Amino acid sequence: REKMAAATDDVTKHSIHTLVFRSLKRTHDMFISDYGVTPPDDLASMRVKIACKIRDEYAQVKDEPTLLPSEQTAKAALEIGKREAIPETETIVEGSHSYPSAPGVALTADTAKQAEPSAKAAQQLLKALPPTESDVAKSKQSHGVSGIHQKALSSGGRERIAPTGSKAVIAVYGSGGTKQALVPRKAPTMPKPQWHPPWKLMRVLSGHTGWVRSVAVDPTNEWFATGSADRTIKIWDLASGTLKLSLTGHISAVRGVAVSERQPYLFSCGEDKQVKCWDLEYNKVIRHYHGHLSAVYGVSLHPTIDVLLSCGRDATGRVWDIRTKACIHSLTAHTNTVATIKAQAVDPQVVTGSHDSTIRLWDLAAGKSTCTLTNHKKSVRSIAIHPSEFTFASGSADNIKQWKFPDGNFIQNLSGHNAIINTLAMNSDNVLVSGADNGTLHFWDWRTGYNFQRIQSLVQPGSLDSEAGILASTFDMSGSRLITCESDKSIKVYREDESATEESHPVDWKPEILKRKRY
Numbered sequence: 001r002e003k004m005a006a007a008t009d010d011v012t013k014h015s016i017h018t019l020v021f022r023s024l025k026r027t028h029d030m031f032i033s034d035y036g037v038t039p040p041d042d043l044a045s046m047r048v049k050i051a052c053k054i055r056d057e058y059a060q061v062k063d064e065p066t067l068l069p070s071e072q073t074a075k076a077a078l079e080i081g082k083r084e085a086i087p088e089t090e091t092i093v094e095g096s097h098s099y100p101s102a103p104g105v106a107l108t109a110d111t112a113k114q115a116e117p118s119a120k121a122a123q124q125l126l127k128a129l130p131p132t133e134s135d136v137a138k139s140k141q142s143h144g145v146s147g148i149h150q151k152a153l154s155s156g157g158r159e160r161i162a163p164t165g166s167k168a169v170i171a172v173y174g175s176g177g178t179k180q181a182l183v184p185r186k187a188p189t190m191p192k193p194q195w196h197p198p199w200k201l202m203r204v205l206s207g208h209t210g211w212v213r214s215v216a217v218d219p220t221n222e223w224f225a226t227g228s229a230d231r232t233i234k235i236w237d238l239a240s241g242t243l244k245l246s247l248t249g250h251i252s253a254v255r256g257v258a259v260s261e262r263q264p265y266l267f268s269c270g271e272d273k274q275v276k277c278w279d280l281e282y283n284k285v286i287r288h289y290h291g292h293l294s295a296v297y298g299v300s301l302h303p304t305i306d307v308l309l310s311c312g313r314d315a316t317g318r319v320w321d322i323r324t325k326a327c328i329h330s331l332t333a334h335t336n337t338v339a340t341i342k343a344q345a346v347d348p349q350v351v352t353g354s355h356d357s358t359i360r361l362w363d364l365a366a367g368k369s370t371c372t373l374t375n376h377k378k379s380v381r382s383i384a385i386h387p388s389e390f391t392f393a394s395g396s397a398d399n400i401k402q403w404k405f406p407d408g409n410f411i412q413n414l415s416g417h418n419a420i421i422n423t424l425a426m427n428s429d430n431v432l433v434s435g436a437d438n439g440t441l442h443f444w445d446w447r448t449g450y451n452f453q454r455i456q457s458l459v460q461p462g463s464l465d466s467e468a469g470i471l472a473s474t475f476d477m478s479g480s481r482l483i484t485c486e487s488d489k490s491i492k493v494y495r496e497d498e499s500a501t502e503e504s505h506p507v508d509w510k511p512e513i514l515k516r517k518r519y
Contacts, residue, residue, distance in 0.1 A: 193450035195507055196431055197500040199443060199482060203241045205491040206460065207234055212485035214472050216257040216266075221477040225266060226491055227254030233268055233278075238476060241493065247278060249285050256299040256310075265322075267308055269296035275310050277322065289320045291327045302343045307364075309350060311338035317352050319364065329367030333360055339381045342392070348406055351392060353380030359394055361408055371408045375401060384424035384432065386446065395421030395434055402449070414449045417442045423472050427479030435484060439468025441494075450509060455494075463488040 014022075054062055210229030217224040223244060227233050233254055235245035252272035259266055266278040275296055277287035294313040301308060307328070308320040317331035317338050336356035343350055348361035348370055359373040359380055378397040385392040390405045393414070400414035400421060419436035426432050430446035443453040459468045469487040476483065482494040497505075 191448055193445040193448040195502050196452055197496040198453050198505055199494045200497050202495045203493040205241050207243050208489050211487045213255050214257045215474050215483050215485050216259045217476050218259050219261045225257045227257045229253035255297045258299045258301050267299050269299045269310055271295035287325055289325055291318055297339055298341050300341050300343045304345045309341050309343050311341040313337045317341050333369045340383045342383050342385055351383055353383045355379040373408045381422055382424040384426040387428045393424055395424045412449050414444050416451050425473045425475050427475040435470030435473045437469045459488040460490050
């Protein structure tokens with residue numbers, strides 16, 4: 001024990017800093033001889049790397065296309081000429097040119113005249129000669145576009161040669177695969193838009209004490225409901241504009257309302273995470289749908305089955321059984337707030353737009369996303385489905401875009417409404433209306449994307465100019481009245497100008513060449 005204690009006393013204790021520094025120094029001394037020396041290249045890895053680069057960048061042009069029949073014949077003749085000697089040809093000598101007389105040359109009857117080769121013998125001699133490289137080059141046709149296309153197709157079509165659907169220039173190929181001509185297509189021009197009468201303000205309704213965030217029209221077209229940030233839902237008579245009823249029950253702003261076509265039910269949702277079902281025969285809440293983890297921003301009813309759809313700030317859409325209050329599906333794929341949700345009777349039965357700038361089409365039976373549209377660059381706050389065509393529109397701060405069901409094929413951009421689009425509304429007369437944060441209403445012809453009218457909403461007296469935002473809009477069941485909900489706490493009703501004609505309000509249209517963006 002005394003020896004162990006003496007050995008322990010002999011060990012010098014150093015600080016952690018000293019020990020770490022010594023370790024670093026030993027490591028430095030160990031590797032100082034190899035400092036700055038790169039490790040040897042792995043030849044197998046280098047070969048794989050170069051092969052990948054060649055395939056990725058030069059796959060379309062690294063191999064010559066298959067030679068055409070005429071090229072193969074010329075090439076074969078050139079190879080044969082290189083391998084074989086020139087065959088000797090018998091030359092027929094006849095002519096009338098005399099030898100020059102000179103000392104020592106004896107002229108006889110046979111050698112008195114030197115003959116020239118005949119034309120026939122010259123042609124035989126030329127035919128026997130192998131073709132020169134210049135002759136082959138002259139006969140060789142440029143591979144160009146056709147050759148590259150053939151090469152890409154022969155490799156299995158994996159290389160994408162050009163954007164699909166590009167119709168600006170069409171290559172015309174002959175029977176032998178040779179490119180005969182490039183036929184430029186006529187530049188597309190916008191067709192003449194359908195004439196629509198202009199819209200004018202008909203009525204202004206006041207009654208809410210907060211921003212009016214949502215609106216829905218009764219299927220009988222007798223009344224409509226609005227939800228507001230004052231936590232109330234108000235029922236208004238559509239014909240006269242009088243207030244019929246106020247419903248209270250939400251404890252925060254009401255962000256969405258929907259009226260059922262088959263039952264006397266009104267559905268509402270709000271920033272209090274609640275989704276409510278109101279019985280309009282008793283004007284009371286009869287069901288609550290619990291499940292959202294944050295504010296609920298929109299509700300929609302399925303047109304043919306008893307299913308309710310809702311979406312919100314928890315980045316999900318939820319499918320509810322109206323009768324049992326059960327959550328059938330939770331549509332989870334978006335990465336940010338789901339701002340709008342729409343339903344239709346045929347697949348895809350659910351469409352959602354989100355602040356993650358994507359639109360998703362959903363399979364309602366499976367509860368899964370079937371298609372994601374990523375063309376928008378800004379938040380998608382509104383979606384409108386065409387009442388008769390199999391198409392829909394989406395609104396964002398960058399553009400309004402038209403899409404075709406069922407695969408979400410892009411149709412066209414409706415450019416010009418340079419603001420944050422909060423709402424879209426569509427009627428059966430092919431009029432699309434977009435409402436924005438700055439109080440502007442734009443009216444569009446659906447087929448051509450022509451913007452035929454712009455309206456700047458006027459705020460109520462006593463409100464700030466910045467409170468001119470349009471937060472929600474919808475057409476009534478006839479499509480002849482437009483109802484807008486605004487942030488100056490008012491509701492405005494617009495109608496078509498009955499006195500307008502095509503002569504008094506002509507379409508200011510010029511057949512300009514389209515310069516639409518692809519995405």
